[in-house]
Amino acid sequence: MGISTKEISEVIKERLKDFDASLVATDVGRIVATSDGIAQVYGLQNAMAGELLEFPHDTYGLALNLEEDQVRAVILGEFGHLHEGDEVRTTGRLLEVPVGDELIGRVVNPLGVPIDGKGPLKTSKTLPVEKIAPGVITRKRVDSPVQTGIKAIDTMIPIGRGQRELIIGDRFTGKTTVLLDTIINQKGKDLICIYVAIGQNAASIARVAATLEENGAMDYTIIVAASASDPASLNFIAPYAGCAMGEYFMEQGKEALCCYDDLTKQAWAYRELSLNLRRPPGREAYPGDVFYLHSRLLERAAKMSPAQGGGSLTALPVIETQANDVSAFIPTNVISITDGQIYLQADLFNAGQRPALNVGISVSRVGGDAQTKAMRQVAGQLRLDLAQYRELAAFAQFASDLDTSTRNQLERGARLTELLKQDKYQPIPLAEQVAAIYAGTQGHLDKVPVTRVREWEAGFLRFLKSERPGVLAEIDRKKALDDSLFARLKAAISTFNHQFGVQGYEDVADPAAAAEAQEEPKAEVQPVPKAEVQPVPKAEVKPELKPKASRRKKGE
Structure with missing residues (x-):
């Protein structure tokens, strides 16, 4: 069975359709030397800075140094198989991923x-x-x-x-x-x-x-x-x-x-x-x-x-x-x-x-x-409290006696520092962060021992999720704290503090006001002894000087 000329002609025409006779001009150079991941290439007259170069065995490099008579290229990957005299081609492309x-x-x-x-x-x-x-x-x-x-x-x-x-x-x-x-x-x-x-x-x-x-x-x-x-x-x-x-x-x-x-x-x-x-x-x-x-x-x-x-x-x-x-x-x-x-x-x-x-x-x-607005509402006070704590902590190292207000600020700062501690790979959602920081900055942790602050935090967040889930959901939804949310948060903290057994906790904790109340009697007592003590030594000192002077004269 012979093959007709027409069939051969059709096959040739089909092959010619897929034939691409376009010419691509590329610079071709040769490796002069390689060392430490750097190839010196001679002959690439039109290479561009940062251009991707093609080396043998599907290896690529970047042209970083364009010198007068050669190009220094960084080889991307292993270079032990490249040798002097190997062919290098430009690609006209940048490195892509x-x-x-x-x-x-x-x-x-x-x-x-x-x-x-x-x-x-x-x-x-x-x-x-x-x-x-x-x-x-x-x-x-x-x-x-x-x-x-x-x-x-x-x-x-x-x-x-x-x-x-x-x-x-x-x-x-x-x-x-x-x-x-x-x-x-x-x-x-x-x-x-x-x-x-x-x-x-x-x-x-x-x-x-x-x-x-x-x-x-x-x-x-x-x-x-x-x-x-x-x-x-x-x-x-x-x-x-x-x-x-x-x-x-x-x-x-x-x-x-x-x-x-x-x-x-x-x-x-x-x-x-x-x-x-x-x-x-x-x-x-x-x-x-x-x-x-x-x-x-x-x-x-x-x-x-x-x-x-x-x-x-x-x-x-x-x-x-x-x-x-x-x-x-x-x-x-x-x-x-x-x-x-x-x-x-x-x-x-x-x-x-x-x-x-x-x-x-x-x-x-x-x-x-x-x-978010909710975070801004609680974070501002946290920054101030911690800034005061750092300043007072440095001062307290050299002070022997601290007033009540300073002591209260130092104690609150220590609790806030403890509150900011966190285990790795356990990120905390926004609403829970807001609730915990609010409790710390508003003084609801002031009666909690420093060593139990993290235990208190974990228990409080569990309490919110199980007993007061609506509070967290509302914070997530509104991204802000209004009067209603403040009141609900405060009530939840008060309830949990009583369950936690916090000694001496009151619903409204204002350490500054408490410190002022404690310092008022001290301010009244201090001037009284000063007024009584000052005239006494003056009256006693004058008569004592005369006999001393007379004794010296007799001794002479």
Whole structure:
């Protein structure tokens, strides 16, 4: 059976339809040398700064140094298989990472490759890791809160959606715990979280993933992991990759939260790359553009205007200090970029204050704009009470006798400090925080022993949830406290205090008035002995001088 000429012609025509004769011009160069993750490439005449370069064996790099006769590129990943003379091609593209809802619940490396063993990603959407931050006109004022579930932060250092709040402190002071508590507290809310691990050991990253999984937080979280064993190039681009994934949700009109843990190690990685690229070192051997390294990342956090979709990207960068030195190079850089800082102090941590928050130098520049009205109503008094407590506590170390008012303020401050303590991975809802802080600031804990304050708090919150659930529901619904809610809260506290067996508790606790009442008799008694004592020595001293003088004369 022969094949007709017509059939052959049809087959050829079909093949020609799929044939693409377009020409693509690419620069091709050769590797001159490789060392420490840096490749020197000769022959790439038209390479651009930051352009993605294609190396053999599906390896990629970034062109960072454009020199007169060669290009120095940072290799993204392993480089042991690259040799002198290997071919290198330009791509005309910037580095991109996969984005989309498909990444939620996954653990990926900074290139977007899954490393959790759950199979490949099913997304075709990508975004460049580097992007110009939104302009002033496209932004909106930060006016809605990110509830962390941590009493000390939500009351005194509130974080808003679209804000950049730095978490700074020494090693092992609870910085990662603050991030994880914040992520866990978003369960059931509309915030998508991206946790970026930079330069951590693999065991720590595995613990973080396990903790989030146990608390059901991986349902709305992406983990971008660059471990300490990964090349410096991956530690360098990890925050930008995580930011690009968060920006995708912001551009969709959604709310996203990026946690960078931590940017100190990214600065170390960038310093290593810069020194290997033969860039001139500056202060602490960092390159001259290390400030721009962090500013161009953190400026991408924003609250967008309704015309731009109304989404937001909140940034929580972490900086590790050495011996509580917040005035070092990298800490001062990031402090100047962010909208406030949460300072965790090693001395407080070791003293049992968890979270180890130093309220004195911690600040949020957004302030009450990022709080609900209910929280503002109780938080203002808390700030004042703790400020007075810190001032008086320093004075009391040198004073032997304290008046009643000072003693009362010190005792209340000690109870409020105890009330702010909190176990890790147990964030507290807004309504419960408001109820507990109200009880502390209004003096309802003044008769509770300091050692039993946390026991009182746990029991009171259980009492509210079981016996007075309407109070918590009303606070959640109104997000504000009116006279009716104040009265119901006060009645609930009074009932529970009697059940708890608080000795000497009265429904209305006003320590200032009580102190004035106790000091009134002292003020009346003091002038009486002064008036009686003063004339006595004057009358006695005059006659005693004469015999002494006469005796001396006789002796002479």
